[in-house]
Amino acid sequence: MYSSHADSMQWLDDIQVLEMIVDKFSTSDSAEVHANAAEILCAVTRYAPPALAAKISSPSFVGRLFQHAFEDSRPKSVLVHSLSVCISLLDPKRLVSASYQAFRSQLSHGTLVTASPETVNGMLDSLGDLLKLLDVSSAENVLPTTYGSLQPPLGKHRLKIVEFISVLLSIGSEVAETRLIQLGAIQHAIDLFFEYPFNNFLHHHVENIIGSCLESKQDHLIGHVLDECKLVTRILEAEKNSALSSDLTKHTLSTEGRCPPRIGIVGHMTRIANKLLQLANTNIMVQSYLQQNSDWIEWHTSTLTKRNALENVYQWACG
Structure with missing residues (x-):
């Protein structure tokens, strides 16, 4: 001993x-x-x-x-x-x-x-090969669900990769941030967010990714999310087409012949939109971007403001 x-x-x-x-x-x-x-x-x-x-x-x-x-x-x-x-x-x-x-x-x-x-650099050396595994275009397996089908399902391994990206962004490494932008990791994660509108675990990690980028105070990260990833545009498009698609080219399909359900990312999109509004009070770049987007202004006035008022539990009355 x-x-x-x-x-x-x-x-x-x-x-x-x-x-x-x-x-x-x-x-x-x-x-x-x-x-x-x-x-x-x-x-x-x-x-x-x-x-x-x-x-x-x-x-x-x-x-x-x-x-x-x-x-x-x-x-x-x-x-x-x-x-x-x-x-x-x-x-x-x-x-x-x-x-x-x-x-x-x-x-x-x-x-x-x-x-x-x-x-961190040791992990970044393998990042390119890791991100290749996020590609779902060549997968052929189909998973039937109560609302339709997933073709293919996201899978635990892809979900874990997105979580890894989320944590990698949270440590404040400029080298990691630059590499993630160069390899398109952030954009790919946001794509998956909209392609799998009922995977709440995925939505949680992607929301964290977006939050880390927007709160980083790094203009290149904020600009990447707003301009290259077209975050606001994609939120507005999803709001306009909030029913699950029956397009056979999509990875999440609605059951044919049934009324398609509403996509399950609306709550996350609302939180992200409110985060943008909050940051616009202190970040000139975000403020300028939102002020120049007429579609955002219209949606904010007609939809988001009313939704926030409706969902404000402090204003609810009993009975």
Whole structure:
């Protein structure tokens, strides 16, 4: 037995326990094993002794994660859980499961791992290959739903990629922001937001992406979302055509012969629109953009103002 915590941690480092755990992504096909491996690694990122913290946040370790994730023969759960570890490196306070809460209370050594610029750069090296997996154009599987069909369904792995983009934008790395713009990651995420109007998990992450861009105070990010991604235009178009499409070229289809339901992103669009209004009070760029858009002004006056008044719970009366 080891006489001190430091000795036991050194032993764990000497036997390369992190490498043994991460290699489970390559040697096992079990999604449960992948989930367990990721949870252990995430726990290490949150409360690791210095030696393990340095190793798990190193570019070589991140590269090892992505190497397993991109292997053609590996199930999608490898990608999903590998990204969970990367997300935890970027945002150690983000909780993966409730079981960590109980585990955390027993910890008394170590500190939170914070992603260094080198760690982030290690992730950015694989970003291009990661974004290729967001492409749904070649997928042929169809999932019937109560409102119609998804062709194809978004899938957990694409959802996790969007979450990863969301967290990557939240850390304030200009290098990451520039790379995400160059690769079209933000625009692709916004496209998915409108293409899958009933995936609330997706909408949550994309709303966070948009919020990070608009609140960044970086003109190139704000301009990218407003001009290149045409955020306001797409919101207004979705408001005008708020019924689910039956166009066979769309990824989310309404059941033929039935009254199409209303798209499920209206609440998120309302929050994003109100965020734009709020920022227009302090950001000249946003203010100028909205003031020059006559369609926005008309929609704001005729629809958004009334909607906000109707949904203001503080003005509701009982009975």
